[in-house]
Amino acid sequence: MEEEILKIYDNLYNVIGVASRSEVHAKGLLHQVVHLWMMEEKEGEKWLYFRQRSRHRKDFPGLYDLISSGHIDPEETFEEAIIENTAEKLGITLSKEDLVHIGNIRQIVDKGDYHDNAFCQIYFCRVTDPVFHLHFVEDVVKMRYEDFRAWIIGTTDRAPLYGRDGKMLCSTSKKDWWLREKEFLAVVNPYIEAL
Numbered sequence: 001m002e003e004e005i006l007k008i009y010d011n012l013y014n015v016i017g018v019a020s021r022s023e024v025h026a027k028g029l030l031h032q033v034v035h036l037w038m039m040e041e042k043e044g045e046k047w048l049y050f051r052q053r054s055r056h057r058k059d060f061p062g063l064y065d066l067i068s069s070g071h072i073d074p075e076e077t078f079e080e081a082i083i084e085n086t087a088e089k090l091g092i093t094l095s096k097e098d099l100v101h102i103g104n105i106r107q108i109v110d111k112g113d114y115h116d117n118a119f120c121q122i123y124f125c126r127v128t129d130p131v132f133h134l135h136f137v138e139d140v141v142k143m144r145y146e147d148f149r150a151w152i153i154g155t156t157d158r159a160p161l162y163g164r165d166g167k168m169l170c171s172t173s174k175k176d177w178w179l180r181e182k183e184f185l186a187v188v189n190p191y192i193e194a195l
Contacts, residue, residue: 003024006031013119016076024058034081035180035186036068036099036123037188039145040045040130044087046145046192047162049091049130052138053178059114062138063178064161072095076171078121090140091133102122107180132164140164152181 004021007032022066023030038049055062070085072078079096086092102124109116132140142162151159158171 002036004071006071007075009119012187025114025116028108028110030117030119031142032078032121033118034068034070034072034078034085034121035183036082036125037067038067038101038127038130040127040142047142048145049127049140049142051140052137054138059133060178063087064141064172064176065178066180067140075124077113078123078181082123089134089136091135092127092130094125102191105183106188107183113154122183122184124188124191127175141169145192149185150178154185 005018005022007015008017008019008024008025009032010016011030019027019029023029028138034138040047041050049067050064053060053065054065067142068082068086068090070081076084078101079099082099083094083096086094098170100123101121103122105122107116107118107120121124134140142164143159144162147156156167158173161172163169165191170176
């Protein structure tokens, strides 16, 4: 499989070239990614969907994460990247009309030889009774928005995690997650609160 090629940027977000995914993460080159937060409202409650990353991934295997995140091919729009990623990994077909751009944030992660220096374009979508067909993903789970919010804010150490069928799976701790706390607090939570 051919390695992804990504646009790279200077600190003023001017395109300065392209590089392979491995070079981008080895050197911490600034690039853009898309993040998707997915919510369902059911019986008066808001639920956020998350994916469990493949246990075979090199980076953060088996951790719970956003429902969808990914790189952007040089000739691809942000929306096209999300639509392709969700179709490929989750088996869900979204349209541009399903997606709302709610903001962006700079993400810098340095863990061992993994250096992520990304400008994240954050999107939101609402779903009703989604049916997932998973590829390259271990599982899809959900959590009540209020539980997730309280957990991120720090009013509780653990949070109840549910299967897609609505049955509680476990009480999860932050060690099981690649949490996007800053992103949630700065961009996603204010957006959901304003709905």
